[in-house]
Amino acid sequence: MAQQLGFWIDQQYCTGCKACQVACKDKHDLPLGVTWRRVVEYSGGSWSTDPAAGTFAPNVFTYYTSISCNHCDDPICVAVCPTTAMHKGADGIVSVDPAKCVGCRFCEWACPYSAPQFDPTAGVMTKCDLCADELAEGRDPACVAACPSRVLHYGEIADLRAEHGDRADVAPLPDPSITRPNLVITPHRHAEPTDAGTGTITNPEEI
Amino acid sequence: MPVGELPLVLFTLLTQMSVGSFVALGAVHVLARRRYPAATVDRLSDPALYAIGPVMVAALAVSLLHLGNPVNLLNVLNNLGSSWLSREILLGCAFTALGAAFALCQWRRWLTPGVRQAVAAVTAVVGLVFVWASAQVYLIPTVPAWDTWTTPVAFLATTFLLGCLAVGAAFVVAASVRTRRAAAQGARPEAEAEVDAMLRSSLRGIGLTAIAVLAVELLVLPAWLLGLANDGSPAATAAAAALTAGGWLHLRLVLAVLGGGVLALFLYRAAAAGGRRLLLVTAGSAFVLVLVAETVGRVQFFESYARIGI
Ligand code: SF4
Ligand code: SF4
Numbered sequence: 001m002a003q004q005l006g007f008w009i010d011q012q013y014c015t016g017c018k019a020c021q022v023a024c025k026d027k028h029d030l031p032l033g034v035t036w037r038r039v040v041e042y043s044g045g046s047w048s049t050d051p052a053a054g055t056f057a058p059n060v061f062t063y064y065t066s067i068s069c070n071h072c073d074d075p076i077c078v079a080v081c082p083t084t085a086m087h088k089g090a091d092g093i094v095s096v097d098p099a100k101c102v103g104c105r106f107c108e109w110a111c112p113y114s115a116p117q118f119d120p121t122a123g124v125m126t127k128c129d130l131c132a133d134e135l136a137e138g139r140d141p142a143c144v145a146a147c148p149s150r151v152l153h154y155g156e157i158a159d160l161r162a163e164h165g166d167r168a169d170v171a172p173l174p175d176p177s178i179t180r181p182n183l184v185i186t187p188h189r190h191a192e193p194t195d196a197g198t199g200t201i202t203n204p205e206e207i
Numbered sequence: 208m209p210v211g212e213l214p215l216v217l218f219t220l221l222t223q224m225s226v227g228s229f230v231a232l233g234a235v236h237v238l239a240r241r242r243y244p245a246a247t248v249d250r251l252s253d254p255a256l257y258a259i260g261p262v263m264v265a266a267l268a269v270s271l272l273h274l275g276n277p278v279n280l281l282n283v284l285n286n287l288g289s290s291w292l293s294r295e296i297l298l299g300c301a302f303t304a305l306g307a308a309f310a311l312c313q314w315r316r317w318l319t320p321g322v323r324q325a326v327a328a329v330t331a332v333v334g335l336v337f338v339w340a341s342a343q344v345y346l347i348p349t350v351p352a353w354d355t356w357t358t359p360v361a362f363l364a365t366t367f368l369l370g371c372l373a374v375g376a377a378f379v380v381a382a383s384v385r386t387r388r389a390a391a392q393g394a395r396p397e398a399e400a401e402v403d404a405m406l407r408s409s410l411r412g413i414g415l416t417a418i419a420v421l422a423v424e425l426l427v428l429p430a431w432l433l434g435l436a437n438d439g440s441p442a443a444t445a446a447a448a449a450l451t452a453g454g455w456l457h458l459r460l461v462l463a464v465l466g467g468g469v470l471a472l473f474l475y476r477a478a479a480a481g482g483r484r485l486l487l488v489t490a491g492s493a494f495v496l497v498l499v500a501e502t503v504g505r506v507q508f509f510e511s512y513a514r515i516g517i
Binding site for chain 1: 256273274275277279280282284286289290291292293298344347348349350363439440441455512513515516517
């Protein structure tokens with residue numbers, strides 16, 4: 001069994017097609033308003049001036065970040081949960097037990113990745129469990145399997161970090177020291193650092 | 208001003224008012240006992256004491272409306288090891304249970320006054336720790352508007368301000384009921400003289416305390432806003448924008464200064480020689496104005512929720 005699973009996203013080649021998002025939604029049959037995996041579009045720009053030529057050139061960027069739950073090492077969702085419904089289990093997967101959850105939504109308030117999502121019909125929290133059922137059958141998680149650009153991967157986080165580095169400090173993601181996400185990002189060439197504040201999320205209604 | 212978190216607004220306000228009232232009653236009791244016999248002091252403070260329990264129970268009940276799945280309610284004490292929400296609920300229940308035990312002993316005159324006072328002291332301390340734990344719940348590192356020292360200070364200020372003015376209002380209401388009843392029974396009004404003197408000195412103390420706590424609030428509020436303005440993160444900026452939108456912040460300030468400042472000062476002055484009616488109107492309206500101000504403030508606190516990240 002894996003020690004701690006995590007995701008690796010090769011942001012350079014993500015086209016923002018959202019196949020992962022839709023595959024997740026379909027596989028788990030998620031209700032309206034609940035989207036465990038979301039693709040954040042982050043855009044910004046400025047002008048660079050060339051005083052000699054008297055010209056202005058636009059400097060714009062847009063890149064995508066596919067995010068679900070990062071099954072963090074310091075899961076703030078687990079820390080604040082009064083019922084222990086939110087817990088870190090086998091393979092380091094953080095999941096919620098609906099038989100314990102009281103629906104107080106504290107985990108949703110606290111998680112800086114918007115991973116826990118409330119199901120108003122059931123009255124309980126729901127979230128990504130890294131497709132534990134698929135893993136048990138030896139298959140890839142639905143999102144990973146669906147990515148047509150092959151830029152979304154999962155695996156033992158130690159191996160992913162050894163191969164692809166240890167960056168998760170890319171805007172608009174929060175400072176990774178807060179929850180220590182098991183997430184590796186190969187940054188887009190225009191990727192801005194966390195908190196640079198140079199861009200905005202252009203699809204907030206989808207996040 | 209949307210009020211999505213109304214159950215939590217009511218829960219935090221009413222529990223803080225209950226704890227504050229209990230502490231204020233305790234202070235009145237301790238100070239008054241230096242000059243008056245226990246029986247006289249009890250006549251002034253007991254009616255107010257009995258009002259706290261129902262408010263506290265109502266607050267706990269209303270908090271259930273916040274839950275999506277109250278069926279699993281008993282699980283909320285599972286995570287005392289790391290969740291402040293678990294600890295808050297435990298302490299809130301402990302305060303309610305201790306307060307109920309104390310009120311029962313007080314009513315039946317069980318135990319000696321000394322033991323009763325010790326129970327009351329423990330209850331008051333548990334209540335204050337409970338308010339402090341309530342504030343810890345909101346110190347979420349990913350929510351800049353909540354994760355600041357101003358949250359516990361503001362919660363405690365609300366506790367003392369609402370508590371002392373609620374006790375003041377309860378005193379004057381109970382006193383006027385008592386006077387009316389005494390008149391109907393043809394009792395000698397002089398019998399009430401001692402209680403009346405005690406009422407007046409309590410109201411003076413309450414007026415001064417309210418002014419002092421209001422001063423703290425008036426320092427904390429700008430410190431909070433300044434902190435948000437200096438933070439610079441999108442979440443802090445969104446929180447500051449939410450706080451300054453509409454005229455709510457101004458409304459809160461005006462009402463708080465009117466109730467906890469102007470009327471409290473007037474109460475302090477009038478308590479010396481003013482008529483009972485005047486005291487009733489002053490203490491009552493000071494409480495109502497501050498209650499409205501604190502409600503607006505608490506709704507705004509929940510409105511200021513904005514998380515870092517995505
Ligand atoms: S991403 Fe959010 S929900 Fe997932 S483990 Fe981290 S803090 Fe918890
Ligand atoms: S909503 Fe459920 S999982 Fe989330 S903190 Fe509350 S009890 Fe825990």
